[in-house]
Amino acid sequence: MTRPVTYHRTISVAGLNIFYREAGQRDAPVVVLLHGFPSSSHMYRNLIPALADRYHVIAPDLPGFGLSDMPASSDFDYSFAAFSNVVGSLLEQLGVERYALYVMDYGAPTGFRVALAHPDRVTALIVQNGNAYEDGMGDFWAPTRTYWADNGPVNRDAMRPFLSLDGTRFQYLAGTQDEARIDPAAWLYDQHFLDRPGSAEIQLDIIYDYQTNIALYPAFHAYLREHRPPALILWGENDPIFLPDGARAFLRDLPDAELHFFDTGHFALEDKADEMIPVMRDFLARNLTR
Template identity: 45%
Template structure:
């Protein structure tokens, strides 16, 4: 009986421990004078994993994935300046660029003690994350890519207005058509386009994103980043060389029906990362929304089989 009681006590303690790690904390920290909001979960002693969000979202896009991964990893996901619950300084005096965002996130990670980590990069998370690890390759333990572009072949026709008129001749006239991407219906379509199981995608996503878009200066912030995206394309050869040279352990999840990025854009990573593991999903831009269980399971397996045993 004593042994059975002890077993029950140990089991209860383990369950309590796991449950405590599954709790997500919602915090903020001052970084270079800005209040940066973030979500965090998991045991700080566990392997560290950084989730970098895309457009037009924030860390909320990982709300379920954070919980699912927190049993194995110490997970953190910040909101970029101008996104989510982070500060949105006036673009008249603050220069919104991907380079600037990457510096803020890099300083944020240092403040949080994330000196080495796995990186999950989706959409905007790619240009932010590739800049950070490019400056400090030793920080990157492994890489998770989900519909983020680093190759010219990756652009769908949705980019025509960006790559043509806006990037070549920025003006109020060339910006105007692209502001349509910031409307309620457009944001909703980004989540639903190409999704095999749209009923699994919470409307909270686009309702939240659109609500944030109503804040003063939010539209201007996003238009500025639309224009600055051209600087990412200029760095594609640099990022490709980084991948070829460093060969990080990489798992790729690619929604094949992404409104922004082509399947060929996902396949292109395999040219520079021939040992990367590719998962082609019947999904759209935000594949985690309706492929959560699959992605979480494969991340756990990949880390155990390909990363942990090599560290």
């Protein structure tokens, strides 16, 4: 079978150059892939062609990530509200009226905000280590909660090691059983963008804003209960950042959701794509139609 071509495009959205990867026929059902921290659409480089034979796949880089613009904080509100507005505007400019959402890490609150704004447009959800419940947030979050309570320089500086190469490598390797399955180029690519001048302060601003997502959890849950989108929950069960209870919690509001655990960590696709992609394709085939 011929491998679908992935196109690498840039479009102006609200005055920002937003980079996105795109593949598949434009009249096919749309699947939007929203990345996590500290990555970009690069984390979907292998998934995109694995879906694009049947679906129109779109994977943007959020502002401040990857190849999208990284304006100064004085020129752009680095918030999840702004991220969701950019994603929504991008999809409207591309003429995409209905779409399934694949959300991971930062992509989850971004995608759920998009869904809150336009619940009728979301055809299905795939959630991969993308939290929406307090159940999923354990001891790992203690320093972040301290930072949220007081964003003074001491607590802000305490977050900086998470932006280092060691911090990025940790996200990719923690919870994996065979590190040889993880391509080091993935964390090196992410770190390249984290190390840009000004990036650390922007990322610290985003981490501080993450608390606004927790405040919206009740609204996210209400959306899930009311609209009951077909949902597939995929979780690296050894993830120290978002715990397995965060995956199980979705079943409270989406009792018909399909839940699958994989013996890996946070960036599960880097390790278990061979197991996850068949599950995704089966789910999408049953729930998305032209």
